[in-house]
Amino acid sequence: MNFKKFESAEKLRGGYYTPADLATFLARWVSKISPNRTLEPSCGDGIFFEAINNSKLSGEIVGFELDEAEAQKSQERAQTLGLSRVNIRASDFLGWALEAMDDKTERFDAVIGNPPFIRYQYLPALFQDRAQAIFDRLGCKFTKHTNAWVSFVLASFELLRPGGRLAMVVPSEIIHVMHAQSLRSYLGANARRLIVVDPEELWFDGTLQGAVLLLVEKKKKATDYAEGLGIYPVRGRDFLQFDPEDVFNTPQSINGKTVEGKWTRALLAPATRELLDELIATNLARRFDEVADVDVGIVTGANKFFLVEDETVQRFGLQKWAYPMFGRSEHCPGIIYDDEQHQANASSGKPTNFIWFKDTSVERTKLGKQYIEQGLKESLHTRYKCRIRSPWYAVPSVYSTEIGMLKRSHDTPRLILNKVGAYTTDTAYRIRAKEGAAEQLVYSFLNGLTALSAELEGRHYGGGVLELVPSEIEKLLLPPPSKITPEIDELDKAVRTMSMDDVLALQTKRVLGEVGLSIAQQDELLSGWQRLRNRRHRVSSEAT
Numbered sequence: 001m002n003f004k005k006f007e008s009a010e011k012l013r014g015g016y017y018t019p020a021d022l023a024t025f026l027a028r029w030v031s032k033i034s035p036n037r038t039l040e041p042s043c044g045d046g047i048f049f050e051a052i053n054n055s056k057l058s059g060e061i062v063g064f065e066l067d068e069a070e071a072q073k074s075q076e077r078a079q080t081l082g083l084s085r086v087n088i089r090a091s092d093f094l095g096w097a098l099e100a101m102d103d104k105t106e107r108f109d110a111v112i113g114n115p116p117f118i119r120y121q122y123l124p125a126l127f128q129d130r131a132q133a134i135f136d137r138l139g140c141k142f143t144k145h146t147n148a149w150v151s152f153v154l155a156s157f158e159l160l161r162p163g164g165r166l167a168m169v170v171p172s173e174i175i176h177v178m179h180a181q182s183l184r185s186y187l188g189a190n191a192r193r194l195i196v197v198d199p200e201e202l203w204f205d206g207t208l209q210g211a212v213l214l215l216v217e218k219k220k221k222a223t224d225y226a227e228g229l230g231i232y233p234v235r236g237r238d239f240l241q242f243d244p245e246d247v248f249n250t251p252q253s254i255n256g257k258t259v260e261g262k263w264t265r266a267l268l269a270p271a272t273r274e275l276l277d278e279l280i281a282t283n284l285a286r287r288f289d290e291v292a293d294v295d296v297g298i299v300t301g302a303n304k305f306f307l308v309e310d311e312t313v314q315r316f317g318l319q320k321w322a323y324p325m326f327g328r329s330e331h332c333p334g335i336i337y338d339d340e341q342h343q344a345n346a347s348s349g350k351p352t353n354f355i356w357f358k359d360t361s362v363e364r365t366k367l368g369k370q371y372i373e374q375g376l377k378e379s380l381h382t383r384y385k386c387r388i389r390s391p392w393y394a395v396p397s398v399y400s401t402e403i404g405m406l407k408r409s410h411d412t413p414r415l416i417l418n419k420v421g422a423y424t425t426d427t428a429y430r431i432r433a434k435e436g437a438a439e440q441l442v443y444s445f446l447n448g449l450t451a452l453s454a455e456l457e458g459r460h461y462g463g464g465v466l467e468l469v470p471s472e473i474e475k476l477l478l479p480p481p482s483k484i485t486p487e488i489d490e491l492d493k494a495v496r497t498m499s500m501d502d503v504l505a506l507q508t509k510r511v512l513g514e515v516g517l518s519i520a521q522q523d524e525l526l527s528g529w530q531r532l533r534n535r536r537h538r539v540s541s542e543a544t
């Protein structure tokens with residue numbers, strides 16, 4: 001968890017500014033409809049006024065900026081540029097937007113800008129209420145996981161006249177994060193056409209948060225046909241020389257389930273999407289929840305206290321309460337967790353023991369009592385998960401499964417065959433095979449189809465690590481495990497010694513080949529996975 005007090009002032013006001021060339025591109029696109037009135041809801045020091053000037057965009061401009069000093073800079077910049085019809089208010093945009101939505105006279109032909117990226121939890125209470133009120137006002141489902149930029153885009157789009165255009169820099173998480181689902185659905189329903197310009201590199205320095213360009217044209221009438229979403233992938237900045245209208249019109253747009261859910265599917269080539277649909281329709285691709293159950297790992301409430309290395313077990317005489325556990329990728333370099341791996345982890349000093357006190361008997365030993373007292377001294381008993389159980393150190397819901405899976409992965413998730421009945425904590429999930437044997441499930445899980453579906457279903461943040469929650473794991477696609485002949489030791493060795501690209505190439509051939517997919521189909525899935533994985537791993541252009 002990040003705490004507000006540790007965040008920089010810049011970050012708390014979401015103040016990452018747009019490079020002039022990107023701002024100009026966006027202004028050029030909206031200038032095509034010759035707007036009479038344009039909105040810039042969070043103008044910072046006014047780079048978009050520079051862009052407006054560069055693109056000869058005419059008409060009245062209404063700007064908002066919460067930070068007075070920045071609003072002043074914006075105003076001065078507009079004046080220096082000789083833009084006479086610019087009106088900048090040094091106040092909150094969201095509060096104004098709520099009123100403006102009721103006052104039907106406040107409408108804009110165009111919106112340009114780059115809304116602030118501020119987590120909802122960091123917003124002052126008044127702005128939190130306003131952000132929520134915007135969702136409510138538009139009939140959008142609200143969640144406290146939201147971020148300021150979502151309500152800015154919602155409100156700005158709502159204030160567009162029918163047929164108006166919105167061109168903004170937005171976080172690339174618009175494509176996949178759960179909390180932006182309401183926004184995706186709202187845009188999907190109300191846009192005639194929407195295009196995401198998706199760069200291969202990161203455009204912004206000083207933040208891990210990638211950005212994309214969002215170009216949306218509002219429907220003229222609610223009954224107008226919605227063309228859906230198109231992705232325009234770009235490498236470098238050459239595209240900025242193109243006519244933005246061509247960029248808007250070029251991508252083949254897709255509709256239906258792609259626009260309703262996460263937009264990640266739109267990043268795939270049409271042939272890959274068709275193949276996925278075909279595999280589902282012909283039952284060659286099964287959903288994970290048809291073949292296995294997934295449950296969260298053990299929640300200790302204080303991992304440092306309950307997950308310890310051998311040295312602590314010996315020092316406090318905890319042998320009687322110590323059980324094998326794994327929970328990190330360095331614990332399981334392969335796909336088999338066996339005694340040999342466990343011993344190797346233990347001798348390299350990793351925390352491999354889960355301390356499970358089922359009752360208070362530990363307090364009857366001198367050293368054990370000391371250990372519990374150490375926990376009390378650290379106030380562990382006051383932590384929520386600990387204080388709701390009695391005694392506070394008896395961890396509930398302890399059981400192990402034949403298969404484990406780490407929550408996070410770099411390239412693609414894999415299942416771990418748990419041969420020693422080790423426990424897994426909240427960094428991992430507990431999985432049970434419903435169809436076929438555990439070996440078959442573990443083995444058939446590593447292939448291009450499953451890896452691709454993990455990219456489609458999962459989420460990732462700044463660092464590019466893929467994370468899956470149980471409801472997403474349940475939707476993963478895999479070939480029917482009971483039809484696969486597992487060569488589990490061979491796969492374990494491959495995972496330990498080869499790159500994941502090579503492992504997946506091999507496994508795709510073996511596993512998907514075994515259920516009858518052609519080489520061309522296998523390649524299609526693998527290249528789809530690579531495309532999305534590389535996008536997730538993309539690096540800052542400044543860093544390359």
Ligand SMILES: C[S@@+](CC[C@H](N)C(=O)[O-])C[C@H]1O[C@@H](n2cnc3c(N)ncnc32)[C@H](O)[C@@H]1O
Nearest residue numbers: 013016017018042043044065066092093114116
């Ligand atoms: C990502 S910056 C973008 C600035 C400028 N549009 C640009 O693209 O360079 C977002 C700006 O929103 C401002 N801001 C934050 N909360 C705001 C609010 N509630 N109303 C208006 N502006 C706000 C921040 O101070 C910051 O300058």
